[in-house]
Amino acid sequence: MTETLDHLFDRNVNWAHRKAAEDPTFFRRLAEQQAPDYLWIGCSDSRITANDVLGLDPGEVFVHRNIANIVHTSDMNILAVLEFAIEVLRVRHIIVTGHYGCGGVRRAMVEERGALVDHWLQPLSMYYRKHRAAFGAMAGDVQRFDRLCEINVEMQVRRVAATPLVENAWARGAALHLHGWIYGLHDGLLRDVGPHVSSVADRDALPTVDSCAHEATEPASAVRRHAAEAFSASAPDGTDAPCCGPSPPGFGPGTPQR
Numbered sequence: 001m002t003e004t005l006d007h008l009f010d011r012n013v014n015w016a017h018r019k020a021a022e023d024p025t026f027f028r029r030l031a032e033q034q035a036p037d038y039l040w041i042g043c044s045d046s047r048i049t050a051n052d053v054l055g056l057d058p059g060e061v062f063v064h065r066n067i068a069n070i071v072h073t074s075d076m077n078i079l080a081v082l083e084f085a086i087e088v089l090r091v092r093h094i095i096v097t098g099h100y101g102c103g104g105v106r107r108a109m110v111e112e113r114g115a116l117v118d119h120w121l122q123p124l125s126m127y128y129r130k131h132r133a134a135f136g137a138m139a140g141d142v143q144r145f146d147r148l149c150e151i152n153v154e155m156q157v158r159r160v161a162a163t164p165l166v167e168n169a170w171a172r173g174a175a176l177h178l179h180g181w182i183y184g185l186h187d188g189l190l191r192d193v194g195p196h197v198s199s200v201a202d203r204d205a206l207p208t209v210d211s212c213a214h215e216a217t218e219p220a221s222a223v224r225r226h227a228a229e230a231f232s233a234s235a236p237d238g239t240d241a242p243c244c245g246p247s248p249p250g251f252g253p254g255t256p257q258r
């Protein structure tokens with residue numbers, strides 16, 4: 001017997017009615033055009049949906065997702081998405097967003113091989129093997145896993161920046177900015193990992209992604225940055241607190257919240 005998934009259609013009807021009640025012109029506006037400023041390249045993980053995480057409505061972010069947000073320059077899917085986003089939608093920002101706890105990244109760290117997904121993850125698994133000594137020197141498995149999740153973002157931003165599609169956009173003077181972010185499943189917050197790339201010169205000035213394995217980073221969420229800014233602003237002498245000064249309460253070294 002065919003399962004019709006009526007409960008999902010019912011949820012759709014409720015959602016459409018609710019949106020129309022909140023904004024009677026919502027669907028008419030969307031049907032006429034989409035004009036997103038952002039292209040989101042993220043993981044297929046069901047716990048992270050761009051619109052929800054960014055608090056944006058339909059029509060405000062163009063989305064491509066795959067396992068572990070990998071950018072293969074032979075992947076017709078992502079190349080077509082990039083072309084449409086850049087040439088037709090004229091997005092201003094491309095955001096590669098990885099996440100901590102990514103199953104695809106975890107898979108790239110194990111010895112087991114042979115599944116199709118291992119071909120997909122090959123650039124990342126090769127990176128991990130190449131830098132096994134650097135990862136081995138990290139404090140523990142959680143740190144190794146987190147760091148590879150972050151480096152994966154940095155790697156994929158560089159790959160986007162290397163596509164002729166993006167180079168052509170920059171060559172004609174388009175304002176196109178690339179970003180690398182990472183999302184915390186444990187708190188729902190985004191963190192800026194970088195790199196930020198807005199030109200061929202920016203891209204060519206980046207250190208190699210190999211160097212990332214040797215650099216400790218601690219991406220901060222906006223919540224944490226704002227707390228640090230508030231702490232600096234309240235310094236008794238009115239000056240900014242030194243970068244090596246005391247951390248705001250609850251944000252010191254070893255605090256699990258990033």
Ligand SMILES: [Zn+2]
Pocket residue numbers: 043044045067068069099101102103104105
């Ligand atoms: Zn993932």
